[in-house]
Amino acid sequence: MIETERHEYDVVVIGAGGAGLRAAIAARERGLRTAIVCKSLFGKAHTVMAEGGCAAAMGNVNENDSWQVHFRDTMRGGKFLNSWRMAELHAKEAPDRVWELETWGALFDRTPDGRISQRHFGGHTYPRLAHVGDRTGLEIIRTMQQRIVALQQADHAETGEYESRLRVFAECTVTELLTDDDGAMAGAFGYWRESGRFIEFSAPAVVLATGGIGKSFQVTSNSWEYTGDGHALALRAGANLIDMEFVQFHPTGMVWPPSVKGILVTEGVRGDGGVLKNSDGERFMFGYVPDVFKGQYAQTEDEADRWYTDQENNRRTPDLLPRDEVARAINTEVKEGRGSPHGGVYLDIASRMKPEEIKRRLPSMYHQFKELADVDITAEPMEVGPTCHYVMGGIDVDPDTGQSRVPGLFATGECAGGMHGSNRLGGNSLSDLLVFGRRAGLGAADYVAAAGRRPTARTGAVDTAAATTLAPFGPPERGTGENPYTLHAELQRRMNDLVGIIRTEAEMAEALEHLGELRRRVRDVVVEGHRQYNPGWHLALDLRNMLMVGEAVASSALTRTESRGGHTRSDHPGLDPEWRHRALLTTCVRDGGQEHGDVPRIAVERTERAPMRDDLLALFDLTELEKYYTAAELAAHPGARPQGGST
Amino acid sequence: MTYTARLRVWRGDTGGGALTDYEVEVNEGEVVLDILHRLQATQTPDLAVRWNCKAGKCGSCSAEINGRPRLLCMTRMSVFEPGETLTVTPMRTFPVIRDLVADVSFNYAKAREIPSFTPPPDLGPGEYRMKQADVGRSQEFRKCIECYLCQNTCHVVRDHEENKPAFAGPRYLMRVAELEMHPLDIADRVADVQDEHGLGLCNITKCCTDVCPEGIKITDNALIPMKERVADQRYDPLVWLGRTITRRRDRPARG
Ligand SMILES: Cc1cc2nc3c(=O)[nH]c(=O)nc-3n(C[C@H](O)[C@H](O)[C@H](O)COP(=O)(O)OP(=O)(O)OC[C@H]3O[C@@H](n4cnc5c(N)ncnc54)[C@H](O)[C@@H]3O)c2cc1C
Ligand code: SF4
Ligand code: SF4
Ligand code: FES
Numbered sequence: 001m002i003e004t005e006r007h008e009y010d011v012v013v014i015g016a017g018g019a020g021l022r023a024a025i026a027a028r029e030r031g032l033r034t035a036i037v038c039k040s041l042f043g044k045a046h047t048v049m050a051e052g053g054c055a056a057a058m059g060n061v062n063e064n065d066s067w068q069v070h071f072r073d074t075m076r077g078g079k080f081l082n083s084w085r086m087a088e089l090h091a092k093e094a095p096d097r098v099w100e101l102e103t104w105g106a107l108f109d110r111t112p113d114g115r116i117s118q119r120h121f122g123g124h125t126y127p128r129l130a131h132v133g134d135r136t137g138l139e140i141i142r143t144m145q146q147r148i149v150a151l152q153q154a155d156h157a158e159t160g161e162y163e164s165r166l167r168v169f170a171e172c173t174v175t176e177l178l179t180d181d182d183g184a185m186a187g188a189f190g191y192w193r194e195s196g197r198f199i200e201f202s203a204p205a206v207v208l209a210t211g212g213i214g215k216s217f218q219v220t221s222n223s224w225e226y227t228g229d230g231h232a233l234a235l236r237a238g239a240n241l242i243d244m245e246f247v248q249f250h251p252t253g254m255v256w257p258p259s260v261k262g263i264l265v266t267e268g269v270r271g272d273g274g275v276l277k278n279s280d281g282e283r284f285m286f287g288y289v290p291d292v293f294k295g296q297y298a299q300t301e302d303e304a305d306r307w308y309t310d311q312e313n314n315r316r317t318p319d320l321l322p323r324d325e326v327a328r329a330i331n332t333e334v335k336e337g338r339g340s341p342h343g344g345v346y347l348d349i350a351s352r353m354k355p356e357e358i359k360r361r362l363p364s365m366y367h368q369f370k371e372l373a374d375v376d377i378t379a380e381p382m383e384v385g386p387t388c389h390y391v392m393g394g395i396d397v398d399p400d401t402g403q404s405r406v407p408g409l410f411a412t413g414e415c416a417g418g419m420h421g422s423n424r425l426g427g428n429s430l431s432d433l434l435v436f437g438r439r440a441g442l443g444a445a446d447y448v449a450a451a452g453r454r455p456t457a458r459t460g461a462v463d464t465a466a467a468t469t470l471a472p473f474g475p476p477e478r479g480t481g482e483n484p485y486t487l488h489a490e491l492q493r494r495m496n497d498l499v500g501i502i503r504t505e506a507e508m509a510e511a512l513e514h515l516g517e518l519r520r521r522v523r524d525v526v527v528e529g530h531r532q533y534n535p536g537w538h539l540a541l542d543l544r545n546m547l548m549v550g551e552a553v554a555s556s557a558l559t560r561t562e563s564r565g566g567h568t569r570s571d572h573p574g575l576d577p578e579w580r581h582r583a584l585l586t587t588c589v590r591d592g593g594q595e596h597g598d599v600p601r602i603a604v605e606r607t608e609r610a611p612m613r614d615d616l617l618a619l620f621d622l623t624e625l626e627k628y629y630t631a632a633e634l635a636a637h638p639g640a641r642p643q644g645g646s647t
Numbered sequence: 648m649t650y651t652a653r654l655r656v657w658r659g660d661t662g663g664g665a666l667t668d669y670e671v672e673v674n675e676g677e678v679v680l681d682i683l684h685r686l687q688a689t690q691t692p693d694l695a696v697r698w699n700c701k702a703g704k705c706g707s708c709s710a711e712i713n714g715r716p717r718l719l720c721m722t723r724m725s726v727f728e729p730g731e732t733l734t735v736t737p738m739r740t741f742p743v744i745r746d747l748v749a750d751v752s753f754n755y756a757k758a759r760e761i762p763s764f765t766p767p768p769d770l771g772p773g774e775y776r777m778k779q780a781d782v783g784r785s786q787e788f789r790k791c792i793e794c795y796l797c798q799n800t801c802h803v804v805r806d807h808e809e810n811k812p813a814f815a816g817p818r819y820l821m822r823v824a825e826l827e828m829h830p831l832d833i834a835d836r837v838a839d840v841q842d843e844h845g846l847g848l849c850n851i852t853k854c855c856t857d858v859c860p861e862g863i864k865i866t867d868n869a870l871i872p873m874k875e876r877v878a879d880q881r882y883d884p885l886v887w888l889g890r891t892i893t894r895r896r897d898r899p900a901r902g
Binding site: 042099104105112139146153263264484 | 701705762764766770782790
């Protein structure tokens, strides 16, 4: 029996990004004792990196905006694969969630009449993103961090203790979820990064808000935290993942110098007027408007430029097509030899805006290029290329409450799936965190109120979790003694090369073979030193999660024989309506014949998506839907009936 | 342009430690954090260093390079001579946990002592109207990434453990200023800032401003204006009396 510190809570939120903090606030406001657990310091979660803004149809800049337009944009961006219920809730509730932040002290940029200003972003019909320069994520994290402090101050006034109802366990990593004999949630197990000591949370409800998976890829905008922990924890606890083949490659990451390759260049650069050019100086995006978006984008540079000032009479620039389209276009330009010296394309704002204006609107981009690449973006173009950015796939949850298939296990934010379909629109993540973070917190609170009992973790579960965690200190005697850093680098390279933007059946199969090999080697991983703040050990444990998630992505990508959004198969280049209504679920294989301590295997199965509610379907023109849907699915559309009403 | 750099890194924990010498490869465009990561990957896998975004946005990777407080991820190797030995040590003002990782809990404790944003009771969500010109100042302070480099640098607490209980540090004195300058906040924090949060200990040396990676003018734009407000309030008995009365009425619980 290894010594483990124990805590009892009503709700344990794993993750302190936008989604986790919003969930914790909701649960605490319902009066529940809530713990927040996170790998980094409080206030440093990955959400701080979000730049461009938070999408919400407030209509402050263009009053024609409405939840219906936002809903339509979101579904189009996701190529109609989204959970329509989530897209609906998101579009309807996002404005309230943004306004609420103001009551907690957020200071967004303003319109001339004093309301929250909104900026253009790819795929959004109207200027819709609430923002603070290009540091919107920081504002959102800080506001919620300060809201949590305010709640703690209130608790202090009432009970004499800041942490009597809401406590943050920072630099604490959860390695396993605990379930009771009936498979319901019972808590979580993890370790303090600082000391390596173990910690067990006993709680009837757990909310996963662990973010994404980008650290499985070599070129990524994501930080070290993004090892897919929540995805893997949920799988091992019995929940399903959905849509794991859909990974977003952001079109504009830095490409040079090598050490910063992948760091994000916000879409706000294009939203504010920056344009993409190839080595011939050509604005190539005009040649890449796909059929499904024909007629919605400007066809000439003149029209595109006029659009920035007059959106009523002009169509938007194709530089602002959804991200999947732009990323593929850049990929093609580079492949066909029209790239920049370091293998990207040019993003030019210098020739289109005054230096002071650039510095005011895009201060962090100015700073980032100046400091890290010696490039002055007010004087020369940036070099950019695609970078792994976001995972659309995630834990399969009930749209209204965020509950997974496992009773008491909730998920929200980037680690939850469904909301964004096959491709997320920029700005729709920050709003997703707020809308569904709150809903998951409330869902957990309702669940705890209804459950009325404290489940007990299965006997031996904690000891098993502890033993797995310690395994890298005592690897098998005849093992090969693998270095976690080497294994990680290899995993990243394989995922990048074989499961990247453009995929083929042969590459997926090869990827799965390499992942299988890595799975064997990870058994022999060995770490030096002791348990106190030991990054080698932390990485060794994270590898288990990255492997499970990598397999989920590669297997799902192998199964889906079409191209859509964040999944492009060069051997199946078209959009296939028969695949639109199908979803791929990833499950954990319990009796895969693996030995104790091995990384569990996963399996991918097909399922059908719930058909969209009629009133929502009627928000679209039949001609548009026909590009995505089978004829049979559209029988109920008002336009399909001879007497059909208007939309 | 690859070369081998000489690095002296502080290794140790609460029980003590020492500078350890390393030689590591450096490639074009790399920052100090890249070099430490290479050390981890090739020579000393258990070297503790805190980081997250590697883009100067999260404020996790604060440490001291040749004695100067800096972000490891935003310090390019090219600012040093290839022959120069770099000394990397943890932030000095906070207790060390291990190697380059410091215990920054002091800052979280101070954050809780500042009364939070207090909105006007009659304004509902969606009804807030503020001019850009009026939010600009507080927005500057909200650029803070909480790297605590200013806290680490300020001589009031650097090497002066005894001042810590009574001094919030530049970051949190600036937080007070941010809320005071928020166009809609209705609480009054001026009365407490001088003594309870220790503004009186600041003698406007501007060392905090010098190290701020966000380039926030902490001293000029936050601390000095707060000192002026304190002076106004303290020496105008009418203002003082008026504020005391409103405060009592507004916040009976806190008194
Ligand atoms: C550079 C960049 C810019 C972006 N810009 C935008 C934008 O402008 N607009 C937009 O809408 N979206 C943007 N995004 C996307 C958006 O920021 C993310 O999708 C979103 O912040 C994810 O939030 P989250 O709450 O789900 O998770 P995160 O903020 O990533 O938080 C995850 C949390 O989980 C914790 N955690 C993870 N694993 C464990 C574990 N095992 N144990 C304990 N804790 C754990 C972490 O420590 C962290 O606290 C951007 C993303 C990047 C990378
Ligand atoms: S200006 Fe004040 S707060 Fe800043 S370093 Fe000097 S004494 Fe400290
Ligand atoms: S004010 Fe500047 S130096 Fe101080 S914590 Fe904030 S960002 Fe860091
Ligand atoms: S790692 Fe985020 S600021 Fe350096």
